[in-house]
Amino acid sequence: MHFSTSEEVLPIVVIGHVDHGKSTLIGRLLFDTGSVPEGKAEELARAAAAEGMPFEHAFLLDSLLEEQAQNVTIDTTEIRFRTKKRRYAIIDAPGHKEFLKNMLSGAARAHAAVLVVDAQEGVREQTRRHAMLLPILGIQHIIVAVNKMDLVDFSEGRYREIAGALAALFQELGLPEPTSLPLSARNGENIVQPSVQMPWHIGGPLLEALDSVPSPPGLDALPLRFAVQDVYRRGTERLIAGRVETGTLRVGDDLLFWPGRKRARLRSFAEWPTETTPTEASAGRSTALILEEEIFVERGMIGSSLEKTPIEAREFPAKIFWLGPDPLRVGENYELRLVTQSVGARVMEVDRVIDAETLSVQDSCKPGVEANEIAEVLVRTQQPLALDNASEIAQTGRFILAREGRILGGGIVLGARYPRASLPPIQSSPLFWTEGEIDRNERARAQGHGGAILWFTGLSGAGKSTLAFQLEAQLFRRGIWAYVLDGDNLRHGLSSDLGFSAQDRRENIRRAAEAARILADAGSVAIVALISPFRADRRKAREIAEAAGIPFREIFVHAPLDVCRARDPKALYIRAERGEISEFTGVDSPYEIPEAAELALPTHELSPAECLETLTKITLEAIALPNRPSLREDPAANI
Structure with missing residues (x-):
């Protein structure tokens, strides 16, 4: 057989009910394509004879005599072989339900799947479960091999019956x-040559069916994604170090950096x-x-090109596989890592939980996810992320x-x-942000905490300024630098030239956000207390903070209007x-009531002490430094 010199490798997972002949099928495929190492079949035949059993093609995959005796594949095995068209990595995944965790790890790498079904037994419950699982893992190309046709006398009627049942199953799902x-794996019928x-x-x-599976696109052909790892100074130049995950980047290309959509043109690369x-x-x-x-x-x-950009989001749907010893709980804090991004995250909703051992599905909402369960969830992060759907770009x-x-x-x-969304223009202003010798991280390490913006919004009289x-x-008593930017105080100085028109109010909020950003960049907790009634203005304040990488927490301080009227300290x-x-x-x-505030405080229901306790907790979480224990509740412990 003439082999291609192409280096393309297509990963294929082979799955199916136990005893339906997966390992035999792969062994026959390897044997008939001349992909078995010289002398391997003879060696295994001698080993089988020593154990008093006939040689089976499945032994080509089973390297342990214990597995051969059980006639069950335990571990996921990857085998390489080639055809005239390309190379393959065949993943033989276990079929027993207790080995499904291993099967998941194998299938997650596959581009296509071969689902093996016994011609005598037909579609079984585990066949249904596997068919349901494959698209969850992102596998779209599925070949169904109706095996052991020799045991039903190669009956066309029986094959049509099973193929029809499978078509109905896939339609149902x-x-x-x-x-x-x-095909018949044992007899080699319809494996390499027509039967x-x-x-x-x-x-x-x-x-032929395998060779007909379309090849996945090469990484160079995908949209550009450049993951920033760090930023360095070389004289007057700033070097943005990172890795091209997908796509191709050329000198002169216009780039957008996410989150924040910062736009610039690549002048040159810097290497040594x-x-x-x-x-x-x-x-x-x-x-x-x-x-x-x-x-x-x-x-x-x-970094991306201007055309095919990533998604910028703080909330997105996902499918997760949970391995932790303790259940994943809705609302609990975790660290989410995506490429070089690392942010705090919570799972807000859990739906369609699938037990990885039994593949049983629970459609109703659950409070969490147990170990070895797959779940469709809604994830919310503390800061915006740049990401892609895995079906589009797996790397991000x-x-x-x-x-x-x-x-x-x-x-x-x-x-x-x-x-x-419309793209920002290339910056042409002669004004640049000037960076000193002491960066934000150095200030945070010296102070023992980072900076953040807490944005208090709500009606007059709700209790914003008091809290x-x-x-x-x-x-301050805990040794944490903090400062309040109160709406009335800003009107005495920074915004003394502004009136109360809609445009002036919007400008007042922008100025407050910019001032808070500078305070937070210096390492302080900037506490902004403004009515800021419109979502668009509050969203702009958040964008100003998050574009600079500063944690932003929206605090909705609220009480019924009649309660606010009754308080009305300034009439x-x-x-x-x-x-x-x-x-x-x-x-x-x-x-406009906030739609996604990090915290809501009903001051007509909670005491000031209860509100303050909750506010302190969310603040300490926002300013805690990575890789350090969280700030303790005892003020003396932080001195």
Whole structure:
């Protein structure tokens, strides 16, 4: 047989009910394509004879005599072979339910699957479970091999019956109809060559079906994704070091860095020795970029082209596989790692939990996910992430969940939406952000905590300023730098030139957000207390913070309008009702309730002490440094 010199390798997983002949099928495929190492078959035949059993092609996969005696494949095995078209990595995955965890680890690497069904037994419950599992793992190309046709006298009627049942099953599961074909692995019928025993089958042998599976796109052909690992200084130049995960990057290309959509043009690469510095870099290359524009870029950001961009989101649907000794609980904090990004995350909803051992499905919502369960979940992160659906770009669509450095589970992003938004222009202003010799991380290490912005929003009289100043005092007594930017105080100075028109109010919020960003960049906890009634303005404040990599927490301080009126320490409601104050929120101007605030405090139900305790907790979580124990509740412990 003439083999191709192409280096393309297509991973295929072979699964099916136990005893339906998976290992025999693979062994025969290897044997008939000349892919068995010389002398291997003879060696295994002698070993089988020593054990008093006839030689089986399945022994080619089973390296342990204990497994041969049980006639059960225990571990996932990967075998390479080649055809005239390309190379293959065949993954033989266990069929017993107690080995399904191993099967999952194998199937996760596969591009296509061969589902083996016994012609005598037909479609079994585990066949159904496997068919349901494959698309969850992102496998779209499925070949069904109806095996052991020799045991039903190569009956066309029996094959048509099983193929029809399989087509109905896939339709029921909402899957595309698979490619089905009859064969006999033991006899070598319809494996490499068409079967003389089944002339009625005109679809070609298994090898032809495998070669017909479309090849996955090469990483260079995928949209550009450049993962930023760190940023360095070389004289006056800023070097953005990272790795081209997918796509190709060339000098002169316009780039967007996510999250935040910072736009700049690539001036050159920076590598050593300089004479080997390229003018383009393809997938898999680690390099450093020098940009023409001075923009803020830091570790964790993802660079893309202007056309095919990633998703920027704080909330996205995913499928996860949980391995932790303790169940994953809805609402608990975990660390989510995706490429070089690392953020706090919570699972907000759990749906369609699948037991990896039995593959039974629970459609109703659950409070968590047990070990070895697969689940469809909704993930919410503390900061925006740049990501892709795993079906589009696996490199930026896979993530892990961890706690205290221990990996507890993995997941893939599926079903997230790619928004279409206008792109920022290339920065042409002569003004640049100037960086000093002391960066934010150095300040945080010196102070023992990072900076953050806590944005208090709510009606006048809800208790924003009261709680803001109480929190400031509480943090200060703990040795944590904090400062309140109160709405009235800002009007005395920074925003003294502004009135109360809609445009002026929007500008007042922008100025407050920019001032808070500078305070947080210096390492302080900036506590902003503004009514800020409109979601769009609060969203803009969040974008200002998160574009600079600063944690932002929206705090909705609320009470019924009549309670706020009764409190009214400055008689503002009375003055507004008299017409002395126009467009006053709650009287003649609306307030838009936050849709995704990190914290809501009903001050008519909670005591000030209870509110302060909750505020302190969310603040300490926001400013805790990575790889350090969280700040303790005892103020003296942080001195």
